[in-house]
Amino acid sequence: MHRAVFDRCMEIMSEKLHQDMCDLILPGKPVADVAPALIEKNVPQYLRYACRYWVDHLDKLSGDQREEVGLNDDGKVYAFLAEKLLFWLETMSLIQETPTMILILNRLQGLINSTRNHLLAALVYDAQRFLLRYRWIIERAPLQIYCSALIFSPMRSRVRSLFEGLIPSWITKNSNPIEAVTFSPHNNAILASTSCDGTLRIVTTQD
Structure with missing residues (x-):
């Protein structure tokens, strides 16, 4: 069985x-x-x-x-x-x-x-x-x-x-490793990420 x-x-x-x-x-x-x-x-x-x-x-x-x-x-x-x-x-x-x-x-x-x-x-x-x-x-x-x-x-x-x-395509790939990522607290529609070279990326997660 x-x-x-x-x-x-x-x-x-x-x-x-x-x-x-x-x-x-x-x-x-x-x-x-x-x-x-x-x-x-x-x-x-x-x-x-x-x-x-x-x-x-x-x-x-x-x-x-x-x-x-x-x-x-x-x-x-x-x-x-x-x-x-x-x-x-x-x-x-x-x-x-x-x-x-x-x-x-x-x-x-x-x-x-x-x-x-x-x-x-x-x-x-x-x-x-x-x-x-x-x-x-x-x-x-x-x-x-x-x-x-x-x-x-x-x-x-x-x-x-x-x-x-499976990583979403809207996440920009960078040759430098990502050190931190966070979503906006109110509607989770904005993602901010930082890389070890100091690069800050802010992208929307909605179309």
Whole structure:
């Protein structure tokens, strides 16, 4: 039973998860300001279950079964994380399950045979670091995953290398590293960033 449920959870998440699940558009939009009905509409109960419990069902399988269902470097778990990790983090933030994400990633790391599957183990480890480092902003404004969190991630980060293309196009790229970024306090429509060379950029986040 657990194998079938795990497989179905992976199918659901792979099909349904995408960037900006609730069409919030504004990256600084606090999750506290998002209408519960909007979240319920875009993150229905079956998707919530899949996001919350897929590792629970994976954990119930034997070691051989985990390998068979894709807990390895070229399996479905790695493929899912490499494509959908940030969308999963965003969705879990929307349903206020950020603390649970930490536990899920910790549990997943414990299931991986890191000797045989070092690529998967390294990706999960980097995902753990990413979440712990940017938890404060992720759980308050989910779309900041694609702005502040990715921007400030180390260039060598596996998460950044996989998802750098999701950084909004309106964020001007500069050869000098960005040191700080902030949104306007009233409507989150203006972003200001500073670089180590002293460059100050002020851009609008609305069309």
